[in-house]
Amino acid sequence: MRILLIEDDTVLGPAVRDQITGDGQSVDWVTRLDAAGDAMAAAAYDLVLLDLMLPDGRGIGFLKRLRGRGDVTPVIILTALDQVSDRIEGLNAGADDYLVKPVDLDELSARIGSVARRYAGNPNPIVSHGALDIDLAARTVHRDGRPVQLTAREWALFEAFLTRPGQLLSKAQLEGKLYAFEDDIGSNTIEVHVSRLRKKLGPEIITTERGLGYRLGTP
Amino acid sequence: MRILLIEDDTVLGPAVRDQITGDGQSVDWVTRLDAAGDAMAAAAYDLVLLDLMLPDGRGIGFLKRLRGRGDVTPVIILTALDQVSDRIEGLNAGADDYLVKPVDLDELSARIGSVARRYAGNPNPIVSHGALDIDLAARTVHRDGRPVQLTAREWALFEAFLTRPGQLLSKAQLEGKLYAFEDDIGSNTIEVHVSRLRKKLGPEIITTERGLGYRLGTP
DNA sequence: GCATGGCCGTCAGCTTGCCGTCAGGTTGGC
C-alpha cells in the first residue's frame, strides 16, 4: 500500500514513516502542501496522512480541494488541534479518520489497517507505455492486453526504470537498487535481468547505451 | 438506517438516542448485553453503538463474539476508557470506530454519517468467482453449490483477496490485515492459512508469486 | 472438574522455480 505522509514536524515525520514502513507499507514523506500536490499528481496513493498546520497553508483547504476534484483517496488527519470543531470540520471536509497528537504509533497502525480494509477495492491507476499497461500497485503488466508475469527481481528492475522515465541508469545504480549495497560486483547479473525483461516485455522496452548504462525506451 | 444503542448510562443513553433520532435515524436502546443479543437476533441493524462497561459484561467480549459469528455490522465503540490499549483492543476486535466519553453529540453524528456512507449501497452482493459464490455480508461461500465453512482467520484472509481482486498482496500486507499490530510474526502463518484456504476452496483460488506475495487466481 | 472438539500457531521435511553464474556468440567503436 502506498501512503503519502504530509507532516512538517521533523521528529514526528520520520517516526511515523518508520512505523508504517515497519508494517510493510511504502511511504513518501513531504513537508509542504505544494510538494504533496506534486506527489499526488505524479503517483497514486492508497492513503494520505495529513497534518493540518503546514508552512504553506492549512491542510483542511488541501483536503477540500482534493475532494472538490473528485479524488476519493482515503485521508487520515493527524494534528495537534484537539478541538472538537476541528474534528467535525475535518470529517465534513471528507476526512476518513482523525488522530490527535501526541499520536500513539500502534494506534496509527491500527487505524491505517482499518482504513485500508474499508477502502479496499478502489481501482488502481494504470500507467501506459507503448503496448504495455502497468498497474504498479497491483503489480500487473499487460502486453497487448495479455498479462505478463514478472519475477521479484524483474519487478525491482522494471520499477527502477518506470519511476525515472527517460533517465539514464548505470549498471552500478541498478545494482544498488536491486541489491541494496552488497559491495560485490563481478558478474553480469544486470545484463541478464535486462535480457529477461526484454524477452517478456519487448526488445524496445529498455535501450542500451554502451559504456554508460540503460534507459527506458520511448514508447 | 436502524441503529442499536447499547449503553447503561441513564443520562447518556437518552441523550444519544435523541441526537440520532434528530438526524432522522431509527434507534433501539438497550442497557444490557443479553438484551442486545436478543435485539440483534430479532432484527438486522445497520450500525451498533457499543458501550464497553456494562452491567452484565465487557462490550469487547460481545464484539468479539459478534465477529466470531461472522457478523459484519458496523460497530462504533463508545466508552469512558480512554486508554490507548483499549482503543487498540477495540479496533482489533473489529470495531469500525471509537469515541471517548464525554462524547460530543455533533461529532457522534458526523461519525455515524461517515460509517453510514461507508457502508451504503451494497445490499448483500453475491460475488461469483469460478465455482465459488461468495456473500461477503453474510460471510458464506458455496463451492459448486455446496456450502463451505471458513474459520475466522480464513475469512479475514479470503476477504483481503476478494476486496482487491487481481492485486498482488505481500505477506507483510496480509500479516497486517490479519494481525493488525502484533509486531513480530516469526513464522509461516500466512503460508499455512493460504494452504488451508486452497484446500477448502480449490488449489487455483490463490496463486503464489515467489518472493512477492499472493494473488487471487483468475476464475 | 474433566473430557471433547475446533481453531490456530509452529515446525520439519519436502518440492519448486528464481536467479546468479558462466560460456559462447554478437555488436559497435576505433
Next chain:
DNA sequence: GCCAACCTGACGGCAAGCTGACGGCCATGC
C-alpha cells in the same frame, strides 16, 4: 580487424514456499 562491452541460452544451488502433523488454548457440554 580487434577488443571490449553486451547479449542470451543453459544449468545447478538454495531459498522460498507447501503441507501434514502436533500441541496449546479456549469454548462448550456433562
